[in-house]
Amino acid sequence: MPGTDSEAARDASLxxxxxxxxTAGKMAAALSQKAGRGSGSVIGGKVALKLDPDLLKxxxxxxxxxxxxxTNGKTTTTRLIAEALRAAGPVVSNAxxxxxxxxxxxxxxxGTDARFGVIxxxxxxxxxxxxxxxxxxxxxxxxxxxxLDRAAETRMMAEKWREGLKDTEAVIIANxxxxxxxxxxxxxxKVVWVAAGQAWKEDAWxxxxxxxxxxxxxxxxxxxxxGFRRPNPHWALxxxxxxDPHRGAWPIQLQLPGRANLANATSSAAVAAVFGVAPQxxxxxxxxxxxxxGRYDVVQFRGRDIRLLLAKNPAGWLxxxxxxxxxxxxxxxxxxxxxxxxxxxxxxxxxxxxRLAGHPIFVMGQRKLDLAVRLEVAGLQFQVVDxxxxxxxxxxxxxxxxxANYTAFQQLRKAVVA
Amino acid sequence: xxxxxxxxxxxxxxxxxxxxxxxxxQQQAYGDQAYGEQQAYGEQSxxxxxxxxxxxxxxxxxxxxxxxxxxxxxGGGAPEAAPQYGRSSxxxxxxxxxxWVYPDLLSTYGDRGNALVVERRAQQRGLGVQRIxxxxxxxxxxxxxxxxxGGGEDRPQRLAAERLRNDxxxxxxxxxxxxxxxxxxxxxxxxxxxxxxxxxxxAGLGLLDVWTTRGEGARCVGDVLAEVNPQLSLPQLTGFExxxxxxxxxxxxKPLATVQVGRGNGTGDGTEGAWRDTVFGTYLxxxxxxRNPAVADLLIKLALDVNALPPADxxxxxxxxxxxxxxxxxxx
Numbered sequence: 001m002p003g004t005d006s007e008a009a010r011d012a013s014l015x016x017x018x019x020x021x022x023t024a025g026k027m028a029a030a031l032s033q034k035a036g037r038g039s040g041s042v043i044g045g046k047v048a049l050k051l052d053p054d055l056l057k058x059x060x061x062x063x064x065x066x067x068x069x070x071t072n073g074k075t076t077t078t079r080l081i082a083e084a085l086r087a088a089g090p091v092v093s094n095a096x097x098x099x100x101x102x103x104x105x106x107x108x109x110x111g112t113d114a115r116f117g118v119i120x121x122x123x124x125x126x127x128x129x130x131x132x133x134x135x136x137x138x139x140x141x142x143x144x145x146x147x148l149d150r151a152a153e154t155r156m157m158a159e160k161w162r163e164g165l166k167d168t169e170a171v172i173i174a175n176x177x178x179x180x181x182x183x184x185x186x187x188x189x190k191v192v193w194v195a196a197g198q199a200w201k202e203d204a205w206x207x208x209x210x211x212x213x214x215x216x217x218x219x220x221x222x223x224x225x226x227g228f229r230r231p232n233p234h235w236a237l238x239x240x241x242x243x244d245p246h247r248g249a250w251p252i253q254l255q256l257p258g259r260a261n262l263a264n265a266t267s268s269a270a271v272a273a274v275f276g277v278a279p280q281x282x283x284x285x286x287x288x289x290x291x292x293x294g295r296y297d298v299v300q301f302r303g304r305d306i307r308l309l310l311a312k313n314p315a316g317w318l319x320x321x322x323x324x325x326x327x328x329x330x331x332x333x334x335x336x337x338x339x340x341x342x343x344x345x346x347x348x349x350x351x352x353x354x355r356l357a358g359h360p361i362f363v364m365g366q367r368k369l370d371l372a373v374r375l376e377v378a379g380l381q382f383q384v385v386d387x388x389x390x391x392x393x394x395x396x397x398x399x400x401x402x403x404a405n406y407t408a409f410q411q412l413r414k415a416v417v418a
Numbered sequence: 419x420x421x422x423x424x425x426x427x428x429x430x431x432x433x434x435x436x437x438x439x440x441x442x443x444q445q446q447a448y449g450d451q452a453y454g455e456q457q458a459y460g461e462q463s464x465x466x467x468x469x470x471x472x473x474x475x476x477x478x479x480x481x482x483x484x485x486x487x488x489x490x491x492x493g494g495g496a497p498e499a500a501p502q503y504g505r506s507s508x509x510x511x512x513x514x515x516x517x518w519v520y521p522d523l524l525s526t527y528g529d530r531g532n533a534l535v536v537e538r539r540a541q542q543r544g545l546g547v548q549r550i551x552x553x554x555x556x557x558x559x560x561x562x563x564x565x566x567x568g569g570g571e572d573r574p575q576r577l578a579a580e581r582l583r584n585d586x587x588x589x590x591x592x593x594x595x596x597x598x599x600x601x602x603x604x605x606x607x608x609x610x611x612x613x614x615x616x617x618x619x620x621a622g623l624g625l626l627d628v629w630t631t632r633g634e635g636a637r638c639v640g641d642v643l644a645e646v647n648p649q650l651s652l653p654q655l656t657g658f659e660x661x662x663x664x665x666x667x668x669x670x671x672k673p674l675a676t677v678q679v680g681r682g683n684g685t686g687d688g689t690e691g692a693w694r695d696t697v698f699g700t701y702l703x704x705x706x707x708x709r710n711p712a713v714a715d716l717l718i719k720l721a722l723d724v725n726a727l728p729p730a731d732x733x734x735x736x737x738x739x740x741x742x743x744x745x746x747x748x749x750x
Contacts (some may be wrong), residue, residue: 205523350525
């Protein structure tokens with residue numbers, strides 16, 4: 001949205017170099033958009049950063065910045081926090097999930113008279129973006145295996161966070177139920193611990209601190225060897241309520257489904273409180289969010305209702321299985337293995353597809369045959385199809401749950417509007 | 419409210435000593451299908467033991483003795499009795515014991531898939547399977563039939579090597595002739611040494627005459643196609659590799675396969691994996707059994723000491739193999 005009055009006013013206050021960079025970036029974005037290459041925000045950001053490497057820093061100076069990072073849930077949580085903070089002032093955010101420095105720069109350059117910058121950050125870039133933007137708060141939600149062929153190992157990622165954030169002045173809002181996140185955050189000065197839960201535990205059996213075997217009785221966890229253990233949380237998700245540090249219990253009423261989103265709302269309420277927004281106000285505002293970048297959206301296609309669900313890695317699939325309608329709701333699974341998905345599909349074997357027993361299952365996507373073998377070994381009945389139309393036409397009645405990984409999800413979204 | 423009360427309220431239950439291993443389970447003893455209704459197996463005759471012996475917790479060695487002795491011909495047992503494959507002495511009596519070593523440390527690349535496929539392929543042949551997942555603070559039982567050890571990140575690999583050396587269970591199992599199948603980090607651990615996450619030489623278990631150095635070049639990442647050593651009578655292998663280590667083979671092992679696409683052991687001589695007797699190592703993920711069910715079948719045959727198994731459906735595996743082999747063979 002180039003050219004609003006307030007934007008012009010803000011731009012006028014920028015240093016000359018930043019001004020030129022912002023303008024050039026906007027031109028590049030507009031050109032890219034005209035050429036039909038998407039929103040152009042990333043290319044615009046790249047051009048702008050090239051002209052002024054300090055641009056991100058300059059743009060962030062005027063804002064109270066909140067950073068959000070995690071393996072899963074960062075786009076949704078960024079959105080929930082943005083909604084909550086709008087109670088206290090205008091917000092600029094990279095709402096569409098362009099979460100690397102170029103995309104973040106572009107989002108902030110498009111900001112107007114915002115007071116808050118709520119920014120989703122790719123895990124790898126968090127230390128760098130935290131250094132450049134001097135955030136007031138950083139939300140760390142979870143860390144788990146993702147994109148095996150190119151992502152850093154989870155514990156190494158936690159170490160990067162730990163090293164990169166140890167001198168930050170920001171308040172860290174961290175999930176106390178995730179040992180890797182806890183370890184990453186525990187070197188920071190100001191930490192608000194949130195008991196947000198952790199369904200997927202397979203990446204946290206060895207102590208990130210000493211390598212000892214983690215003991216996990218009930219919801220607790222501790223290392224039997226070095227004593228590293230779950231901190232006492234200030235905030236907690238209990239059932240469908242947020243428990244605040246004063247023991248107040250606030251009902252969470254979201255349109256977004258699933259336990260993971262209750263957890264995201266809890267962390268978001270804790271972030272909002274850092275800026276003086278009370279949990280009841282924050283939660284009420286979060287209720288307005290119905291879908292995030294197409295995720296959880298219920299669309300009509302060939303006369304049927306389809307709910308579009310994104311699940312990119314084992315932890316994400318686990319959370320997704322827990323929120324879908326029970327059998328006999330038909331389920332469509334679509335998996336790709338493009339660069340953005342990770343080209344190694346081994347992770348399919350970490351997902352408990354056995355949980356889909358009783359659902360009519362339709363399998364599609366670039367790697368439908370990997371899925372077919374996985375489901376065969378799980379002892380499930382399923383049908384392999386070539387397209388969404390074919391799956392929908394073959395599906396028995398009821399709302400269809402379509403679960404897809406990253407690029408497969410984008411393809412589903414395109415298919416339903418075509 | 420004190421911190422302790424605070425903590426309790428947030429769900430901290432007292433530790434009850436329960437093991438983590440909620441996946442550890444025992445499959446029902448045998449399939450429903452009566453064995454006599456299936457076709458005969460290769461040259462091996464199928465017979466049932468008169469007195470199916472229960473696993474008594476003894477070490478594998480005791481049962482292993484029978485392996486080289488003349489085989490007893492069993493008469494027809496009671497119809498309900500558990501069927502037994504040919505020379506059963508290698509296998510624990512009542513079911514195939516599949517030991518998955520250290521899923522808490524070495525299970526980064528869908529390695530559970532190898533255990534699931536072995537289980538599935540055995541069950542399709544009417545065999546009972548007992549899967550035993552051994553966490554790294556538990557001792558490795560020496561009485562398993564098939565041991566699987568998977569891939570992992572550098573730090574967990576060092577921890578796994580330390581704990582396996584201290585525990586000694588896997589080495590004893592190997593001395594007893596157990597079948598061991600290892601992947602990537604697990605493969606490196608079975609060798610004499612590898613380079614750990616601290617850049618130091620770390621001792622392995624010496625079960626395979628291989629040693630691993632750290633590659634100076636780019637990490638080996640991508641699809642692999644390889645022809646298996648003809649002695650093993652296996653079809654072409656397809657898989658995905660992702661490793662920095664370069665594994666050198668000594669005199670005491672043979673290469674498992676020769677790569678057509680991909681890097682394999684990374685030594686530049688085209689070798690992939692290593693093998694001697696019933697101990698195997700490979701760099702292939704995928705998981706390798708999902709892409710190559712014949713490998714799972716080979717391990718089951720070795721465990722049962724038979725030359726052939728009844729057929730089991732491979733429709734989807736075949737379709738996947740055809741696709742992956744074509745995709746890997748296509749010039750990028």
